[in-house]
Amino acid sequence: SQQGEEDPQALSIQEGENATMNCSYKTSINNLQWYRQNSGRGLVHLILIRSNEREKHSGRLRVTLDTSKKSSSLLITASRAADTASYFCAYAGGTSYGKLTFGQGTILTVHP
Amino acid sequence: DTEVTQTPKHLVMGMTNKKSLKCEQHMGHRAMYWYKQKAKKPPELMFVYSYEKLSINESVPSRFSPECPNSSLLNLHLHALQPEDSALYLCASSQDTGELFFGEGSRLTVL
Numbered sequence: 001s002q003q004g005e006e007d008p009q010a011l012s013i014q015e016g017e018n019a020t021m022n023c024s025y026k027t028s029i030n031n032l033q034w035y036r037q038n039s040g041r042g043l044v045h046l047i048l049i050r051s052n053e054r055e056k057h058s059g060r061l062r063v064t065l066d067t068s069k070k071s072s073s074l075l076i077t078a079s080r081a082a083d084t085a086s087y088f089c090a091y092a093g094g095t096s097y098g099k100l101t102f103g104q105g106t107i108l109t110v111h112p
Numbered sequence: 113d114t115e116v117t118q119t120p121k122h123l124v125m126g127m128t129n130k131k132s133l134k135c136e137q138h139m140g141h142r143a144m145y146w147y148k149q150k151a152k153k154p155p156e157l158m159f160v161y162s163y164e165k166l167s168i169n170e171s172v173p174s175r176f177s178p179e180c181p182n183s184s185l186l187n188l189h190l191h192a193l194q195p196e197d198s199a200l201y202l203c204a205s206s207q208d209t210g211e212l213f214f215g216e217g218s219r220l221t222v223l
Contacts, residue, residue, distance in 0.1 A: 030210070033210070033211065033212075035212075040217075040219070041216055042116075042214035042215050042216040042217050043155065043202070045214075088154055092210060099157060100210075101157075102154035104153075104154055105153075105154050
């Protein structure tokens with residue numbers, strides 16, 4: 001399967017703590033994206049990092065990409081209860097334009 | 113308008129019914145997608161339309177029939193579905209940047 005792997009599968013933390021989620025993939029990629037999904041709702045795009053970038057920031061989010069290890073991480077700093085959701089990485093390979101493959105997802109629970 | 117609107121939000125149908133899911137976007141995006149998502153699983157790509165033409169069909173059974181009447185609309189026609197087809201069906205659209213904009217989904221239950 002070309003599907004990405006994410007770890008941990010579930011993460012439970014207290015408000016104010018940082019949350020780190022990891023994603024590994026198997027193919028060459030053009031970009032890697034992170035999405036958030038509240039229970040039973042649609043996915044919301046968080047951040048996109050291109051294959052020639054190593055790190056990107058957006059507000060409390062920090063994404064890194066290591067193409068030599070085929071891995072990415074998403075760091076959420078100073079977490080809030082409202083960050084409770086499932087987080088998915090997704091990536092598109094070189095010739096498969098339009099075909100995003102999603103990782104298995106990490107379920108994040110932030111306790112107030 | 114940065115929304116993708118899906119209707120209906122919930123749909124219950126029997127295995128002999130014919131129904132349709134609808135999706136609409138007014139962001140001028142030229143690519144539109146159908147994804148299927150089972151509980152606690154990632155979304156799985158079903159179809160991609162690019163410039164109103166079907167560009168990717170991920171070997172989806174013919175009981176699912178997509179249609180793109182124009183650049184803003186995407187339909188998914190359902191016929192003779194099975195109970196295992198019960199899932200959340202997500203529509204998305206994108207421009208060249210690759211970022212997908214998702215609708216809230218249509219939750220389908222097949223009895």
